[in-house]
Amino acid sequence: MKKILITGANGQLGSEIRVLSPLFPDFDFVFADRSEFSLESESETLSFLEETKADYLVNCAAYTAVDKAETEIELADLVNHKAVAILAKWSFENNCKFLHISTDYVFDGTSEIPLKENDRTNPQNEYGRTKLLGEIACQENNPDSIIIRTAWVYSEFGANFVKTMLRLMNERESISVVNDQIGSPTYAKDLAEAIFKIIETEGWYPGIYNFSNEGKISWFEFALAIKEISGSNCDVKGIPSEAYPTPAKRPAYSLLDKTKIKEVYKIKISDYKSSLEKCLNNLSKNI
Template identity: 50%
Template sequence: MTGKNGQLGSELMGIQMSYPGYRFVFLDRKDLDLSTLEGLSGLFEQYQPAFFVNAGAYTAVDKAESDKELAMSVNGIAPGKIAAICKQFGTKLIHVSTDYVFDGNGEYPYLPDHPTSPVNYYGQSKLQGEQAAMEANNASIIIRTAWVYSAYGNNFVKTMLRLMNERPSIGVVSDQFGAPTYARDLAIAIMDIIEKGAGHYGIYHFSNEGKITWWDFAVAIKEIAGLNCQVNPISTADFPTPAKRPAYSVLDKDKLKKDYDVQPRDWKAALKECMGYLERI
């Protein structure tokens, strides 16, 4: 799998001992540069993988607005090339995508077949990657996820903990709605799909259960950590960023539940587990 050092890759590395029947091969940028894919054929010839999890991506959402060529190479072009070689070798592809393929104007959880319309270049590049993968190999599995966090890397939970320990008060956006994803839960869901043979293809959605704002998320982090920082709700207009964010990105997960019996847990239960782990490391 790609993205060895990312949040999802790190979580998959962390749970691999629970799946002794599989041999895992984790790739970082030096093993496989997704902007060039040099050596991709050699890796497939060497390992003959039954499954390929493409968890690597260009994830700097704001930077993507100006670094378009690299974002498109990694997010938009590479998935199609990976899907094509998976088809050649009879490898089942699981490709990770994002809620940012939607415009955020919805009022109900987005179904996998809902029309896409990205509001930023990162979302545009990820959508092109989805399309390229499915065109090259329609026996691909694409999992869109949202608001990913974990004990690894940089993410909202770790940023909030740092700021709440540094400042008496902070402002957090309260008019964007979604559901967080604990990367460990996503890693387990991917292994559930693999263990069931990955026989259903197409686009799926995964996040933890719930509908909250970033402000709700921050308040829960504060409460679980027992911190005294005041968390003030602010509007998106009060916190301008180079890349626009979707105002609503709750994902409908019924297709994943039906096809693979994956049952996501409540977002707060997942958050408590992650923060408990953070306290121990």
């Protein structure tokens, strides 16, 4: 039985993988959260890897506090970059398939057409910079690795834009959301299913892949869809990014081209709205 180690097990993606794991009884899953596997100590990381001896390692762990990363630079670099190098190197040396999750923030957001995997990277904040360094370390230490760049992740688990909007729409008569940042959201469950498809496919094709749901929208339009599906009466207003300053600069355009992952792994990607409906339906059941 093949063993799969999932890091960042209590995050959005890790939690969705855990939910789906019973559908794959041929695999032995090890779910490691930060308390068991923090990635902040090289010796502890290596001893955990040696003890687990996984056949597949899916690295969902990351420092994702984008604004905090502007000041907590060392910690962000430790988790997003240096730890990835250790995981990648160990995986390569121990014949373990390594799949690492990255982000659209490696780009500068100045494109006007969907971003391909080989487009020029130019991160505009510390989070994006450390994630790009993680990608580079991943490929340098393990040329057999797969990297999936994703964007605007949400799910029923953890803190995310969808849950924040639902809460604010319930608390306030009106809210304002930026309308000049363009991309497409990612339902973590859809990404989890794509990861299982990759693992179950006979071929393992290393390299960088993009994944998000289909559609081209702004955060404002995403909020409008949440309002519509949830039946909220809250007034949602669009504002420019300059009216909502943040410590870390966000990319204005981060729409990902998913052609490669669809062609190589025959993965079908859902429209953002249908996936949002599924997520909101699951959230309503848990209220």
